Amino acid sequence: MTASGDEAIQAAEKRAESTRDRNLPQFDDMPIPGDTANLREGPNLNDACLALLPLVGVWRGEGEVDYPTIEGPYRFGMQLTIAHDGRPFLAHEARAWLLDEDGKVIRPAARESGFWRPQADDTIELLLTHNTGIVELFYGKPRGKASVPAWELGTDAVVRTSTAKDVTASQRLYGIVNGELGFVEERAMMGQELQPHTSALLRRVVG
Template identity: 70%
Template sequence: MTDGNEAIEAAAERAKLTRWRNIPQLDGLPIDGDTANLREGPNLHDACLPLLPLIGVWRGEGQVDYPTMEGPRTFAQQVTIAHDGRPFLYHEARSWLLDAEGNVLRMAARETGWWRPQPDGSFELLLAHNTGILEVFYGKPRTQTSWEMGTDAVVRTVSAKEVTAAKRLYGIIGDGDLGYVEERAMAGQSLQPHTSARLERVVG
């Protein structure tokens, strides 16, 4: 993890390339739209300040592995974390599998949800997955630039695979990249490493 001064310097350098970009918006919306760029749109709600470093659009690659699959496999991912001025953050992640040469094999996992900061400094993360899984995470910041969470509830549709628990750790690492690791208990397996990725900021 980076310290405060290093993070500020890295952010300033990175912003030379990303500060002019934002997520697209359609004209004519009579309310504030989402923004992944803190220089544009509504002011960030004070309740979201502990999550501020997460806001942006992030892209990169990672590894997925589990005893029930042939692995490890390489995937690419885009994560969007945005806000509309209210006391929560919007979350979307899209992934696709890559072959050994980095070519796209097929689309993979997709999730959407909400980061909900709480008055005591903790937060909730609600996620819905395209695979029929709904998860409620509770977590706390570990530092100013890292956040750890675990599931309190996992609900699945009748057609979804068995998932019973998950943990995640997000952090700003290196020169300002977003890194994360996830553990998952599913298909009769105990909680263990499942995915990890390192993503570069492309917006914000």
């Protein structure tokens, strides 16, 4: 087990050779600490967020979206930014874009933003607001182990505008395997039961 942990650390350091010097753009005239997606820069990560430490960074890659109510599956690109400002939460922003069969960008797609709020009992609150008029409140806990960390969350509440799709529930699983961030989402919407909706594999580009 120790050797496996050592190997994971060495592999992370190797990957960080190309990302350690990158961070979010900063404004020097901000009167308060700016967000950082690089644990080597900016304020120290709050102790309350240590269980989420592996998530901090900017991640980019591709995924697939499919559901009975669409003519999929469709490929998409995605960038996920998870940053902090030293307080006991992480800021979350994800942007996606649809891709054609050759990997060329068709158009911008989903956007979401929110906060990861870890609690003293290891519970994680994740609040997400979507550009499609949906607000989701997830609860979950860390899963996996130190060498393969993971986080599993499910919705406790879903709020929709009058023009949003009829989403009633969602589950998410985030996990880091071989230095890449895997993401799987299940959704119950448009009269369908909870089932796979999107998945993606992202590589670290900052942090």
